Amino acid sequence: MGERTAIAELAELARKIRCHVVRMAHRARSSHIGSSLSVVDLLAVLYAEILRVNPSEPNWPDRDRFILSKGHAAACVYAVLAEKGFVPFESLDTYYQNGSALAGHITRSGVSGVDASTGSLGHGLGMGCGMALAARRDRRTYRVFVLLSDGECDEGSTWEAALFAPHHQLDNLVAIVDYNKLQSLATTEHTLALEPLADKWRAFGWSVREINGHDLAEIQSALEIIPWQAGRPSCVIAHTVKGKGVRFMENAILWHYRHLDDDELQRALEELKVPG
Amino acid sequence: MKTEFINTLLKLAESDERIHLVVGDVGFGLVEPFAGRFPNRFLNAGVAEQNMTAIAAGLAMCGKVVFTYSIGNFPTLRCLEQIRSDVCYHEADVKIVSVGGGLGYGALGISHHATEDIAVMRALPCMTVVVPGDPIEAGLATRALVDHPGPAYLRLGTRGEPPVHKADVSFRLGEAIRVTEEGVITLIATGTMLHNTAQAAERLAQKGIQARVLSMHTVKPLDVEAVLAAARETDAIFTLEEHSILGGLGSAVAETLAESRLHVWFKRLGIPPNFTSVVGSHEYLKQTYLLSVEGIVKQIASSLCCWGLSNSDAELSCGAAAARVS
Numbered sequence: 001m002g003e004r005t006a007i008a009e010l011a012e013l014a015r016k017i018r019c020h021v022v023r024m025a026h027r028a029r030s031s032h033i034g035s036s037l038s039v040v041d042l043l044a045v046l047y048a049e050i051l052r053v054n055p056s057e058p059n060w061p062d063r064d065r066f067i068l069s070k071g072h073a074a075a076c077v078y079a080v081l082a083e084k085g086f087v088p089f090e091s092l093d094t095y096y097q098n099g100s101a102l103a104g105h106i107t108r109s110g111v112s113g114v115d116a117s118t119g120s121l122g123h124g125l126g127m128g129c130g131m132a133l134a135a136r137r138d139r140r141t142y143r144v145f146v147l148l149s150d151g152e153c154d155e156g157s158t159w160e161a162a163l164f165a166p167h168h169q170l171d172n173l174v175a176i177v178d179y180n181k182l183q184s185l186a187t188t189e190h191t192l193a194l195e196p197l198a199d200k201w202r203a204f205g206w207s208v209r210e211i212n213g214h215d216l217a218e219i220q221s222a223l224e225i226i227p228w229q230a231g232r233p234s235c236v237i238a239h240t241v242k243g244k245g246v247r248f249m250e251n252a253i254l255w256h257y258r259h260l261d262d263d264e265l266q267r268a269l270e271e272l273k274v275p276g
Numbered sequence: 277m278k279t280e281f282i283n284t285l286l287k288l289a290e291s292d293e294r295i296h297l298v299v300g301d302v303g304f305g306l307v308e309p310f311a312g313r314f315p316n317r318f319l320n321a322g323v324a325e326q327n328m329t330a331i332a333a334g335l336a337m338c339g340k341v342v343f344t345y346s347i348g349n350f351p352t353l354r355c356l357e358q359i360r361s362d363v364c365y366h367e368a369d370v371k372i373v374s375v376g377g378g379l380g381y382g383a384l385g386i387s388h389h390a391t392e393d394i395a396v397m398r399a400l401p402c403m404t405v406v407v408p409g410d411p412i413e414a415g416l417a418t419r420a421l422v423d424h425p426g427p428a429y430l431r432l433g434t435r436g437e438p439p440v441h442k443a444d445v446s447f448r449l450g451e452a453i454r455v456t457e458e459g460v461i462t463l464i465a466t467g468t469m470l471h472n473t474a475q476a477a478e479r480l481a482q483k484g485i486q487a488r489v490l491s492m493h494t495v496k497p498l499d500v501e502a503v504l505a506a507a508r509e510t511d512a513i514f515t516l517e518e519h520s521i522l523g524g525l526g527s528a529v530a531e532t533l534a535e536s537r538l539h540v541w542f543k544r545l546g547i548p549p550n551f552t553s554v555v556g557s558h559e560y561l562k563q564t565y566l567l568s569v570e571g572i573v574k575q576i577a578s579s580l581c582c583w584g585l586s587n588s589d590a591e592l593s594c595g596a597a598a599a600r601v602s
Contacts (some may be wrong), residue, residue: 061339108366116337117365120357125325127362130334137316138338157358160327 006049010216013083014044015272020092022230022237022268026260028096030104030173034077034255038180038213039147040125042238045219046145047080055085058112064142065131069124070149070178071105077114078102086113091255104138123156124148125175125176129161132173132233142224151183154192159204166205173226174234175206178243182253198237206235213238246271277414277432278306278375284418285343286310289317294369296335300328300346307345329355329370333362336369340423343430345373348381348388352397352429363427364402370428372397373423377407377431378468378518379547379565385514390431391547395523396464398496404428404449405496407517407525409470410440413493416447423526424449433468434558440470440491452490452502459488461580462506462513462598466525467490469567470515470544476572485580495525503532511585512541518567521546541583545575547548 017040025033047053051064068077075095077269081087094100106121115131118124128146135142151157165173179197181188188194201208207229211218219238228234242256243249244270260268286309289295290363297310298319311318321328325346332342344351351374352359363370374390381388397405406421406428408414414432421428445453452464455474465473470491488510490502494510506513513533515526525543533542547565554564566575580586 117361120361122326123330123358125360126330126358127334127337129327130331130336131338132334133319133331134335134338134340157326157330160322160324161330164321164324164327164331 001017006220009215010044010048011143014040014216015079016083017044017076017079019269019272020082021075022246022265022272024075024092024095025081026262026265027093028076029106029259031257031259032072032075032104032271033154033260034182034249034252035070035149035180036073037072037242037244037246037249038242039076039178040245041214041216042147042176042178042219043080044070044214045094045223047084049220050223051145052142053192055113055114058086061205062140064175065115065144067118067128067144067146068106069118069146070121070152071118074102074104074106074137075193077106078111081111081113084113085214087111116199121152122157125158125161126164128175129164129168129170132170133164135172136168136170137194143174144174145176145205147176147178148185149192150177150179150181150188150197151191153177153194153197162201162206165233169231170233171229171231174223174226174236175201176236178240179237180240182242182256184256185253191267201235201237205232207232208235208237210237210239213240214244277411277437278410278435279419280411280415280562281373281418281430281432282310282580284415286311286313288419288422289314289486290593292341293317294339294341295422296332296342297341298328298332298335298342300325300344300350302346303352311578318581320498321456325350325354325415326358329372330359330362332370333358333366333368335522336363337366340431341369341371347376348374348390349393350374352393352476353363354392356396359427360400365402367402367426371430371441372433373430375432376434377423378433379558379561380434380468382561383555385555387553391520392523393429393431394495394517394519394525395527398523398528399425402427403496404494405431406449407431407467408493409465409467409491410437412439412443413453414440417449417493417577418447420447431467432527437468440474447493450494450497450499452492452494452499455491456487459486460511461576461585462488462510463491463516463576464490464492464503464513464525464529465516466495466505468518470565472569472572473570476576479569479573480576485586495528498528498532500532503529504536504538507533507536507538507540511539512543512580512583514543514545514579516545516567516572518562520549521548523547541579541585543575543579545572
């Protein structure tokens with residue numbers, strides 16, 4: 001399979017995920033759609049090519065672990081899990097619904113393929129460190145990928161874990177920061193300046209790469225071979241756009257909260273070129 | 277108690293490779309033998325209790341039985357949300373160990389007094405709460421928790437607590453141990469109050485008041501049957517804990533009694549729910565809060581007198597006892 005074909009497949013997977021996400025958010029009248037859309041391309045590459053996971057054996061002990069530390073982007077993970085055969089497509093209609101397993105923040109209980117429940121920010125990287133340490137101590141080869149939000153880098157617990165991983169040379173751990181630069185009320189720089197963010201992770205001892213978090217080839221090549229440096233955990237600073245893929249949502253804080261009305265759903269789906 | 281804890285853990289770890297010990301930069305003079313014997317199963321997470329707890333959860337989710345270890349409030353309140361969301365919600369096999377529970381760190385001050393921890397831990401779903409009453413219980417509790425899957429809180433004293441039980445005492449999680457058999461009143465003690473409670477019972481017996489003493493080492497799940505039996509078979513129940521009177525053992529027993537159809541006199545003995553500026557040793561503080569042997573006898577005598585249950589012994593007279601309590 002040539003790279004070009006692979007990229008086209010990845011793009012199609014990402015498009016499908018975006019369609020699921022906007023439909024789910026519309027039906028659920030849920031918020032956080034902008035946060036979900038900003039990580040779609042990262043998740044598409046992770047689940048299509050990078051993560052060694054198996055839907056027919058979701059608890060395979062040697063599977064790679066993926067933790068969505070920014071648990072509010074749950075819709076995106078549920079959608080990719082459906083596309084990869086972990087959960088039935090019909091279950092996506094139950095997102096946010098009474099009696100459903102699909103909570104607004106990612107939940108392991110009752111959802112095949114989810115390794116950790118999150119929702120409160122600043123928890124994922126620490127749990128990921130524990131899993132990566134377990135792999136090391138058990139001499140297992142699985143890797144641990146943790147997807148964080150940029151706002152989550154405000155949390156002290158994130159930096160406790162950031163200190164820990166290089167100290168213990170957890171080179172089987174990858175932190176991916178979804179750096180869309182918008183948090184709840186304002187930009188990250190206005191709220192609690194993170195810059196120079198890459199330098200901070202470097203200073204803590206991580207091997208750091210900055211990429212365009214929507215460039216599928218760039219994501220692929222960044223995650224293809226882990227670790228980048230033996231003995232160091234890897235940190236991908238993924239520059240992204242909140243609401244990516246639906247122009248009227250892009251870079252707008254409003255879509256951290258607002259839910260789609262019927263007209264907006266149609267406009268979004270038209271942009272996403274839903275066949276038929 | 278911490279000596280029995282670590283010795284038991286060392287012994288168990290020899291045959292159980294799942295056992296990990298993760299400390300928050302404490303345990304000088306205590307954890308070194310474990311760290312030396314099992315370097316691959318020991319971890320000093322640094323002064324970072326949130327991360328210590330999250331790492332423990334991550335390790336447990338990969339099949340380990342993880343003991344986190346620190347002092348006072350640090351392994352509980354400092355990282356409460358990690359305990360709730362990372363440990364409890366995942367039903368992770370993490371046992372949180374705190375030493376110096378209650379006023380054990382004495383003159384170090386309020387920051388080091390763990391006096392609300394039982395209440396907070398008890399409220400968490402899936403959490404078992406164990407508060408051993410003497411070194412023998414501490415060792416047996418450690419052993420029992422390794423065999424008990426899921427989250428647990430083990431609240432220990434410090435070092436050198438006098439034994440109350442004999443080594444062959446029968447210990448099961450969730451089952452109170454009877455320290456004395458029959459009595460007209462029941463004293464339910466947990467943790468570091470057990471020894472003083474047993475001594476107070478002896479004093480009361482000398483005054484003609486026989487007390488049934490229960491060691492309620494497991495505060496959650498509470499031994500409801502033992503509480504109800506005490507309510508049916510004795511005239512009054514006192515709870516004794518080195519903890520705020522809000523939310524701990526006393527509250528757990530009160531909840532049980534309130535939902536029963538039984539009528540029994542009841543009083544919680546513990547620490548008032550406010551900060552004081554009193555500085556002093558563990559013993560001094562226990563005296564201050566009337567949790568010394570003498571203080572317990574006085575409080576019980578006063579209550580029995582007020583309830584009209586005491587005999588005419590002058591030393592138990594209502595006025596005198598009440599005056600000392602106030």
